[in-house]
Amino acid sequence: MISDHPRPLDGIRVLDLTVALAGPYGSLMLGGMGAEVIRVEAPGGGDIARTNPPFVGSEGIHFGERKDDDVSLTILNRARNKKSITLDLKSEQGRELFMRLAEMSDVLLENLSEGTTVKLGVDYEKVRRRNPRIVYASVKAMGEPSAFPGLKGMDIIIQALSGLMEVTGDADGPPTRCGLPIADLVAPMYAVNGILAALIHRGRTGEGQRVQVSMLDCMTSWLAEEHFDVMAREGYPCRTGNYHDRLAPFGVYPTQDGYVAIVAFQPDWMRGLLEAIGQPAFLDDPRFSSRGPRMRNAAALNRSIAEWTSQHVTADVVRELFADRGVPCAPVRKPLEVLDDPRLHASGALMNLSHPRFGPIDAVGMGLPIQFSATPSQFDQPARALGEANQEIYGGLLNLGPQELGALREAGVV
Structure with a gap:
């Protein structure tokens, strides 16, 4: 009309x-x-x-x-x-x-x-x-x-x-x-x-x-926004799949019934995530305590997060991280869910x-x-x-x- x-x-x-x-x-x-x-x-x-x-x-x-x-x-x-x-x-x-x-x-x-x-x-x-x-x-x-x-x-x-x-x-x-x-x-x-x-x-x-x-x-x-030239000189791959290592932890992780997207590079988000997955000691681990080394060791950190998320259903992961701890986390929705x-x-x-x-x-x-x-x-x-x-x-x-x-x-x- x-x-x-x-x-x-x-x-x-x-x-x-x-x-x-x-x-x-x-x-x-x-x-x-x-x-x-x-x-x-x-x-x-x-x-x-x-x-x-x-x-x-x-x-x-x-x-x-x-x-x-x-x-x-x-x-x-x-x-x-x-x-x-x-x-x-x-x-x-x-x-x-x-x-x-x-x-x-x-x-x-x-x-x-x-x-x-x-x-x-x-x-x-x-x-x-x-x-x-x-x-x-x-x-x-x-x-x-x-x-x-x-x-x-x-x-x-x-x-x-x-x-x-x-x-x-x-x-x-x-x-x-x-x-x-x-x-x-x-x-x-x-x-x-x-x-x-x-x-x-x-x-x-x-x-x-x-x-x-x-x-x-x-x-x-758009490509120039991410400084791929600088990262390539430092030995980082151009393709990082479902993860963005410069902002680790930042990625898509499996659950028992789907996938969730998690962003936790800010200190308070990082603390909430590590406490949720039962790894608070990572806060003092030199591999993960600051963003530079964390980028180098993102694969190990992502494995620990995925081990925890894969033991829970999507709704529980979102509730634990976002609702209870304020960590940005959302389900990966299917197109039909979004269109409806x-x-x-x-x-x-x-x-x-x-x-x-x-x-x-x-x-x-x-x-x-x-x-x-x-x-x-x-x-x-x-x-x-x-x-x-x-x-x-x-x-x-x-x-x-x-x-x-x-x-x-x-x-x-x-």
């Missing part, structure tokens, strides 16, 4: 030329905060994500062949709060319509493959000539020009090139992919930050500009999805995890069918008459 409350980005129009996830997630956030997002897709097919299983239709959610009334669950999640139009940018008429929309927009967000906007004639320089005030944001896999020409920037490729995989996993195991497409999700968040900053600058000066974000740059900047947490639904971090024809469905989608005191915002408009907003945008915003729009449709331009 669309809220009547004003939103932070009311009055901002975004021309959305994004595909897949790194890009659509950015326009999703902008739409949730109130921007009018006009999503441009190719006639006849649209974003490849529209073919992602599972599908939702009259027969419910399934992983079979897509039927005529089926919609990808991916689209129901990522295309909310957006108006879908179709437009063939390879045609001269299509490019002119796009430029007319760009003249009336505040932001253009794109994440097309390197060089594509130039080939299509909708690159920053050409758009800026038509609208000097526009904020033109680009999310690229490895920058533009790319340091790896021709290489497709899928999330796993970025995780590999950024070093993220090499620092994830056990020291004696292989590099490990993060379980979520983290590069695809992080880069658009940086892009949104850049867009909002550029809009503030435009508000002061009237000047638009280009905002560029590289998925590889984003993930590499009413508190996360109440906060807006999670929300149930809805099919535009069949209503609510049994699937959880991303919420907007930002709470505003004066301008409540959320993804409350269901995903639109491909080209569903053609009449609204071309007929209403661009004032094209029925005959003109019909001719464009007949020619395959829209």
